[in-house]
Amino acid sequence: MADAILFGLAQKMIENLGSQTFQEIGSFWGVEGELEKLKDTVSTIQAVLQDAAEQQSHNHQVKHWLEKLNDAIYEADDLFSEFYTEATRRSLVSGNKVVKEVRTCFSCSNPLAFRYKMSRKIKAMRQKLNAIAEDKNKFNLKVDNVETNDMSRKRETHSYVQGEDVIGRDEDKQKVINLLFDSNVEENVSVIPIVGIGGLGKTTLAKYVYNDEEVQKYFELKMWACISDVFDLKIIIEKIIASSSDNALDQLQSQLRKKIDGKKYLLVLDDIWNDENWCELKSLLMGGSKGSKILITSRLRLVAEITGTVQPFSLEGLSQEKSWDLFGRVAFKKGQEANNPKLVKIGREIVNMCQGVPLAIKSIGNLLHLKKKESEWSFVKNKIEANVTQWGEILPILKLSYNHLPSHLKSCFTYCSLFPKDYEMDKETVIQLWIAQGLSNHQTKTNN
Known part of the structure; x- marks a missing residue:
């Protein structure tokens, strides 16, 4: 998706080069012709970027061309920043307009030398981008009708979901709730994993269960924490108890024990990718009263089998x-x-x-x-x-x-x-x- 950033930079360059401010600065320093040619070159390149991005996965030459272009566009962006900054420093720009009268201090800073230097740099950049633009003809890239941004308008999961927005999961919801209400288990706190491939709706199902009216009545305490791929014990405990990140780990552990000890709680640990530190976290969570449940969602069956105290609930696709x-x-x-x-x-x-x-x-x-x-x-x-x-x-x-x-x-x-x-x-x-x-x-x- 780096091609999208490249497109954005190209669009930004075109807009800058077409702006009245840049045109007036270019005119003042005698480089307006080079800037206009550079704008045309970048526009030509931008028009084929979408097709190039789609081809790069199976065409290594196109991929290499995009890499060269990426480097050149970043260099050009830096050059324009230097150009505009120097104009601002010399008091040529006031607000978004070029000052018509040059201030006295300007004459002391050798504007002719700067004009020559910038003209040479801009010309060299244009030639570099021209060479890259000509290379595109080797790949028969399609021209895309470029849109302007005038058209437009975390996965840190939360626990809320509108029940009417969940389709086809009523039966799965009831099965998971039955596991939550199952009292025929040896442990005070049991762990129920929901496992399935990405996109199946494991988090949605967990939310659907979490917000069920009977589930709300059944548990004295309910908590939700999104884990993802970083199983950091301190961060997880902070999420569970909604505490300040400034607290030391031992303080957090103490707070967590006080929060859950003697209570029948439900904890959802959403999107677990590994079992690192699981044993240590689990030992902190065992103080709940009988009937407490930990509901885990994961794409990985191995994680589900290691963390679970019951058989993982395998979520299937919709009918x-x-x-x-x-x-x-x-x-x-x-x-x-x-x-x-x-x-x-x-x-x-x-x-x-x-x-x-x-x-x-x-x-x-x-x-x-x-x-x-x-x-x-x-x-x-x-x-x-x-x-x-x-x-x-x-x-x-x-x-x-x-x-x-x-x-x-x-x-x-x-x-x-x-x-x-x-x-x-x-x-x-x-x-x-x-x-x-x-x-x-x-x-x-x-x-x-």
């Missing part, structure tokens, strides 16, 4: 009927399904290929929601057919949804990969970061 129900809710507007028998036929074929995986079904449903033409639906179906060959292979489906995002939205999406896994993002902060990086604008923020 054909429920899969179609979920897809229909997402892909069709109300009443649209009955009026589009051809789309229904293609949709059912797509749902079959999703193998009952809710995440894949919803992703493709969202992708098709605004597409009305049979040809568009057939194109998506053929893409899935070409990439999904066996059970559990939902990543190509999710990648297909990503590929169909507008390019400026790909940049925003990819930017989020810079955050650590399970990082809880604040929407307004992320939007401001997008704007600061030139990936979005103020209009995007106000519309979303």
